[in-house]
Amino acid sequence: MTTQPTPRVRMPATAKAGEVVEVKTLISHEMESGQRKDKEGKLIPRKIIKQFTATFNGREIMKADWHGAISANPYQSFFVRVPESGTFVFSWIDDDGSVYKAEQKVTVG
Amino acid sequence: MNVTTSAQTRRGFLASATAGAIAVTLAPSSLLAAPEQVAAEMKKLFGDKKLIEGKIKLDLPSIAENGLVVPLNFEVESPMTEKDYVKAVHFFAEGNPNPNVANYFFTPMSPKASAQLRIRLAQTQNIVAVAEMSNGEIYTAKKEVKVTIGGCGG
Numbered sequence: 001m002t003t004q005p006t007p008r009v010r011m012p013a014t015a016k017a018g019e020v021v022e023v024k025t026l027i028s029h030e031m032e033s034g035q036r037k038d039k040e041g042k043l044i045p046r047k048i049i050k051q052f053t054a055t056f057n058g059r060e061i062m063k064a065d066w067h068g069a070i071s072a073n074p075y076q077s078f079f080v081r082v083p084e085s086g087t088f089v090f091s092w093i094d095d096d097g098s099v100y101k102a103e104q105k106v107t108v109g
Numbered sequence: 110m111n112v113t114t115s116a117q118t119r120r121g122f123l124a125s126a127t128a129g130a131i132a133v134t135l136a137p138s139s140l141l142a143a144p145e146q147v148a149a150e151m152k153k154l155f156g157d158k159k160l161i162e163g164k165i166k167l168d169l170p171s172i173a174e175n176g177l178v179v180p181l182n183f184e185v186e187s188p189m190t191e192k193d194y195v196k197a198v199h200f201f202a203e204g205n206p207n208p209n210v211a212n213y214f215f216t217p218m219s220p221k222a223s224a225q226l227r228i229r230l231a232q233t234q235n236i237v238a239v240a241e242m243s244n245g246e247i248y249t250a251k252k253e254v255k256v257t258i259g260g261c262g263g
Contacts, residue, residue: 072177
């Protein structure tokens with residue numbers, strides 16, 4: 001697959017102060033495990049997203065290290081607290097060093 | 110008195126017989142990660158610390174028709190405060206070529222030590238989850254998933 005991985009994030013844009021909300025994320029990526037062989041029987045080198053991080057106003061909320069056992073087009077959902085208005089930044093780090101980012105502003109009203 | 114002794118020996122015999130049977134079934138059959146490899150990975154991370162069963166809600170289907178996409182849902186019981194929170198949750202697959210699946214790291218900023226993801230399983234196997242708490246306690250949970258079509262190569 002040669003298409004640029006596109007991250008998608010779904011979460012509410014407004015919340016009450018201190019509210020816990022669910023974040024659903026999806027990124028298109030082949031997640032080549034490094035276990036498969038091509039037609040000539042040679043191993044296809046591993047190329048996966050190895051890390052995911054979530055931050056709020058620059059502070060880390062959680063991160064995840066992924067291995068070859070994560071499915072293609074990795075879907076992930078988890079929970080965050082919205083203490084005040086601010087920006088959530090989600091990053092996916094590829095084996096080749098590329099970083100794919102998605103941002104979501106949340107307003108406390 | 111006599112009765113008790115004979116009962117004990119019988120139990121002892123049964124226990125050793127079962128242990129023998131388990132050892133035979135666990136004999137490594139291929140290149141895939143064996144439970145021993147998972148145990149070795151866990152030893153690297155936690156040394157000889159005591160593993161306590163519980164606190165982890167590990168939700169996986171009992172039967173997965175497609176090993177390429179198996180939903181995994183977890184939640185670790187914790188108040189998630191500065192003093193008491195879940196530091197990390199690690200997942201291992203006993204029957205995949207690589208025993209590592211994912212490692213999740215939480216902070217007191219996370220309201221819940223919970224996430225949902227999708228994993229690949231090569232064959233029917235056990236998934237092991239291990240949670241590290243901020244007070245140093247370690248909890249574990251295990252779930253077997255029967256896989257109809259494997260998720261490696263093809």
